[in-house]
Amino acid sequence: MRISPRHPRAASLRTRARLAREMRKGVVAPEGLIAHGRGEAFDYLLGERSSAGARKAERAAAAWLLAARRPVVSVNGNVAALAARPLARLVRALPGLRVEVNLFHRTPARAARVASRLRAGGIRTVFGVHPTVRIPKLPSDRALVDREGIAQADVCLIPLEDGDRTEALRALGIRVISIDLNPLSRTSERSDLPIIDELTRALDHITRAIPLQKAQARPGFFRPFDRSRALADAFATIERRLTRETRARAPRPSRHR
Secondary structure, three states, rough: OOOOOOOOHHHHHHHHHHHHHHHHHOOOOHHHHHHHHHHHHHHHHHHOOOOHHHHHEEEEEHHHHHHOOEEEEEHHHHHHHHHHHHHHHHHOOOOOOOOEEEEOOOOHHHHHHHEEEEHHOOOOOOEEEOOOEEEOOOOOHHEEOOOOOOOOEEEEEOOOOOOOHHHHHOOOOEEEEOOOOOOOHHHHHHHHEEEEOHHHHHHHHHHHHHHHEEEEOOOOOOOOOOHHHHHHHHHHHHHHHHHHHHHHHHHOOOOOO
């Protein structure tokens, strides 16, 4: 399907087409299409741009990743389909960052396809295709992790995740940075550092913040982050946008002569 660049929703349509294409290839699960639609709805409410609160969280995330001794980013099918290249740029900016495939709807063939998609995007080493360890008290296949990746991480970046594993990782003492457009999700509410922003915008902002944060970074030192304030900022952004749109569309009182 040809998408006209003049279409007002051209970028959104291209993203949807890419997800559908990667679903047919077996990289994205059908359920991933539903998850993307839910996130896109929140992006409408946020104005489809990174808020000041999101940018602050992205700078903090860059500082935490630099301070980590064993940082890992967890990747599902949607992330691989939409952000393999932005993720590769982040890895180039932070060579110590490990990339691990982690899937809720997991089969060996799908894990291999996701890893292949990441390599095609420029990521040379991918962990998690053949998991070796299981996270305790987590019943889904999200529990299957790599001994050389998430199992030994001190900071885990989890874009487009689920709340169960966020809680399980934190129970293991791993600091969790989440990227999720929904400030009401358990992932956002349970992570140590929630970023309420669209995936590719967030990854690009974190990457650009890495060189700016290097001078202040110290291994093992994590500057405090107020996650409650970050979520409140996201709600305030949505409220301002809805108020502005409501006022713009409110009927004007008629003038009678």
